[in-house]
Amino acid sequence: MSDIRIRIDNKTFALPNAADQRHHAIAELELVVHPHQFVCLVGPSGCGKTTLLNMIAGLDRHYDGRIDMGTAGKNPSIGYVFQNPRLLPWLSVRQNIEVVFQQAPPAALIDSLLDSMQLLDAQHQYPERLSLGMQRRVAIIRAFAIDPDILLMDEPFVSLDAPTARQVRSLLYSLWLKRPHTVLFVTHDLREAIALADRLIFLSPSPMRVISDIEVPIARDRRHDEAFTESFRQQLLQNHPEIGGLL
Amino acid sequence: MPSKESRRNKILAVASIALLLAVWHLLALTLHSPTLPGPALVAATFWRATLSGELPYHLGITLLRLLGSFGVAMLLGCAIGIVLGKNKTLDAFFDNWLVIFLNIPALVTIILCYVWFGLVESAAILAVVINKIPNVIVTIREGARALDKDLLEMAQSYRFGKGKIFKYVIWPQLHPFVMAATRSGLALIWKIILVVELLGRSNGMGYQLHIFFQLFDVASLLAYSFAFVAVIQLMEVGFLKPLDRRSQRWRR
Structure with a gap:
């Protein structure tokens, strides 16, 4: 698998209450993502990050531009963790994970993922009986389990309380270290982005374009050290005043 | 407790x-009065009609017609309802047809079917189906319109095939609407089917009721109706209720 090349010249939406007016969502956005890179897309709410992920996932094809996944001839497999968990309520936790496989689901892998997310006891429950935090973890396992070429994550920890978010974040990170994929992770929380990403892409309010593209040089084993990430954040805000206004 | x-x-x-x-x-x-026999007399009549095999025969014929027309109406109605629920243009086009068919009196369709196709079995079934289908379509269309877009997107991004989407994403959401159409459908069809039999068939419950009417045989009339009510109730308890419970167990 080679680089993912994204080039969106133009993306507009018809506004629901005024058919002749169009919302200009994305303009001249260019982005190249290397394989197995963890990229955080950081930008204000409503700037078009979810739209971009939907376009990459192939859910939205109405745009001018090209998205080249770097997997010539075949559709890349995509794991998508949506902003809401989007589990099928009529299937149990385990069935929700098994259903996304085209072939026979790998039982041992699913067991180990359930175990690492502390969901083994809940695997035969129906999602609506679980807390939101547990549902989000199931959605993350579902995306990880298929061993995707690209993992898309759209603010997967939003509306979780801080300790749960921290716990799920570190679980996610250790999972990713074991099985690295190309990750595009949308967030508007800079601390979260620094704790996770190899690379930060800052995006402007709509029409969305790339403002700055910054590597995060912190070693992987120092990421959980909050003092360290915090000092990087301060430094980042000082050196790049243009991103301060976005957050 | x-x-x-x-x-x-x-x-x-x-x-x-x-x-x-x-x-x-x-x-x-x-x-x-001879026009209101007591429960004991009705029970005795019921017992005699059952032993002679007359009641089971006519009841069975009517149930066969009921199942046949119900099956056809549900299958066609579900298919058309899903298409109309998902396609706005077709829906806008055929909405008028639906309103017209919904409002044609059952008796009119029955008479027309017999006039056009003769007093044959297929005409009888067709008349029931035409009466039932618009109701199924309207109910299922409501369900298809309310399909959860988030879940469909999830299925699409994980590359579910068409069959898998139907089985795991669409059908479970339509299920309550199908159950509603089934319940109202059975109630509607068995009322219509008696009229169909009364007007143009020489067997079945409707035909028998017609004869009892001419003979002023109220005891037999009541015995036959109770048998019918009992059978419908058995369907509800033995078949529909368990199906309902099975599909509801994931709910909170």
Whole structure:
């Protein structure tokens, strides 16, 4: 698998209450993502990050531009963790994970993922009986389990309380270290982005374009050290005043 | 606690049926008219008709017609309802047809079917199907319109095939609407089917009721109706209720 090349010249939406007016969502956005890179897309709410992920996932094809996944001839497999968990309520936790496989689901892998997310006891429950935090973890396992070429994550920890978010974040990170994929992770929380990403892409309010593209040089084993990430954040805000206004 | 409550409910059910029978019995005693036979006489008539094989035969014929027309109406109605629910243009186009078909009196379709196609079995089934289909379409269309877009997107991004999307994403969401169409459908069809039989068939419940009417045989009339009600109730308890429970178990 080679680089993912994204080039969106133009993306507009018809506004629901005024058919002749169009919302200009994305303009001249260019982005190249290397394989197995963890990229955080950081930008204000409503700037078009979810739209971009939907376009990459192939859910939205109405745009001018090209998205080249770097997997010539075949559709890349995509794991998508949506902003809401989007589990099928009529299937149990385990069935929700098994259903996304085209072939026979790998039982041992699913067991180990359930175990690492502390969901083994809940695997035969129906999602609506679980807390939101547990549902989000199931959605993350579902995306990880298929061993995707690209993992898309759209603010997967939003509306979780801080300790749960921290716990799920570190679980996610250790999972990713074991099985690295190309990750595009949308967030508007800079601390979260620094704790996770190899690379930060800052995006402007709509029409969305790339403002700055910054590597995060912190070693992987120092990421959980909050003092360290915090000092990087301060430094980042000082050196790049243009991103301060976005957050 | 729940077992105590369910026992109380059972006692209440038995008491209410007993009261109904008692009122009926008293009424029959006081009026003393051949047009209102008492429960004992109706039960005896029922027993005789069952032993002679007459009642089971006509009831069976009617149930066969019911199942046949119900099956056809549900299959076609579900398919058309899903298409209309998902396609706005087709929906806008055929909406007028639906309104017209919904409002044609059942008797008119039955007479027209017999006039156009003759007094044959297929005409009878067709008349019932035409009466039922618009109801199924309207109910299923509502369900198809309300399909969860988030879940469909999830299925699409994980590359579910068409069959898998239908089985795991669409069907479970339509299920309550299908159950609603089934319930209202059975109630509607068995009322229509009696008229269809009365007008143009030489067997079945409707035909028998017609004969009892001409003979003023109220005891047989009541015996046949109770048999029919009992069969419909059995379907509800033995088939629809368990299906409902199975599909509801994931709900909170």
